[in-house]
Amino acid sequence: MKNAFILGASLLCLSTGAFAASIDLTTGTLNGNASVSGTDVELTEAIQSQRGSVFTSTASSISSTTTFSANFTYSISTPSGGGADGLAFVIQNSSAGSGALGSAGGGLGYGGIDQSVTVEFDNWNNGGIDDNLENHVGINVDGNLDSIVTADPVFDLDNVSMATAWVDYDGTTLSVATSTDGIRPMVDLLSTNIDLSSIVGSLAFFGFTAATGGEIAVHTIHDFNLEFGSTVTPIPLPAGLPLLGGGLLLMGWLGRKQRSLAS
Numbered sequence: 001m002k003n004a005f006i007l008g009a010s011l012l013c014l015s016t017g018a019f020a021a022s023i024d025l026t027t028g029t030l031n032g033n034a035s036v037s038g039t040d041v042e043l044t045e046a047i048q049s050q051r052g053s054v055f056t057s058t059a060s061s062i063s064s065t066t067t068f069s070a071n072f073t074y075s076i077s078t079p080s081g082g083g084a085d086g087l088a089f090v091i092q093n094s095s096a097g098s099g100a101l102g103s104a105g106g107g108l109g110y111g112g113i114d115q116s117v118t119v120e121f122d123n124w125n126n127g128g129i130d131d132n133l134e135n136h137v138g139i140n141v142d143g144n145l146d147s148i149v150t151a152d153p154v155f156d157l158d159n160v161s162m163a164t165a166w167v168d169y170d171g172t173t174l175s176v177a178t179s180t181d182g183i184r185p186m187v188d189l190l191s192t193n194i195d196l197s198s199i200v201g202s203l204a205f206f207g208f209t210a211a212t213g214g215e216i217a218v219h220t221i222h223d224f225n226l227e228f229g230s231t232v233t234p235i236p237l238p239a240g241l242p243l244l245g246g247g248l249l250l251m252g253w254l255g256r257k258q259r260s261l262a263s
C-alpha cells in the first residue's frame, strides 16, 4: 500500500514537470541580423542600424480561452553612444509568419508587425507621449510604437548583464515583471487588459526582436520558457506508466481506502 502511494505521488510530480516547456530558440527562425551564439540568440551586434528577430518556427493555436506563462533571460551589453534601442518579446500572426521583422532604430525590430502583442524593453528616448522616458518597459499592439502602458523597470536597461522577465496572460490581463537577480518581484511592473485572440487570430508565433539605430548595443536572449494553460498538450509518459488520470484516480482510491480502514 505504501509503495502504491509513492507511485501516485511520483505521477503527480511528472504531471507538474510536463507543463514546463523550454524553447530552444537557436532552432527557431532567425531573421535580419539575428544569429546563434552558443546556446543564445544574439538579435543585434553593437553596430548601427541593425535589426533582428527570432520566432518559433511553428505557430501555436490561440483561442479566447488561451492562457500562458512565459519567462526569459536577456542582456543588453557593450552599449555605445548611450545604448540603444532595446529588445522586445513579440506574439504575432502577421502575414510574414515566423519571418516577421519590423523596423530598425526606435522600432526595436517589431515596429510595423501587425496582428501582434509586444512587450518592449526600450532604452532610447525617441520622444512622444509614452517614449519620453529613456528607460522603460511597455506593452504595444499591432506594431504601433505608442505603448498602451509603460513603466520604469528601475534598473538600467542600457547595460544589463543578465535580467529575467516574466510575462503572464490569464485570458484577460497581460502582466509583466522583470528583475536582475532572477527572482520574480512580488509586484508586477505593469499590466493591461489584452484580448489576445481578437488581435492575433487563431495562431501566433512567439519570439523576440531588437534593433540598433545611431546608437548601439548587443541584444541577446539567453533562455526562453513558455507554458500554455488551457491549450497545453500533455507530453506522453514513458511506456508502462499509466496516464496522469490514473495517478489521480489512484490517489483518490487510496484516500477512500484509508478512510474506509479508519471507519
Ligand SMILES: [Ca+2]
Pocket: 082, 083, 084, 123, 124, 125, 134, 158
Ligand atoms: Ca539608452
Ligand SMILES: [Ca+2]
Pocket: 085, 106, 122, 123, 124, 125, 126, 131
Ligand atoms: Ca525608444
Ligand SMILES: [Ca+2]
Pocket: 120, 122, 130, 131, 136, 138, 145, 147
Ligand atoms: Ca517605447
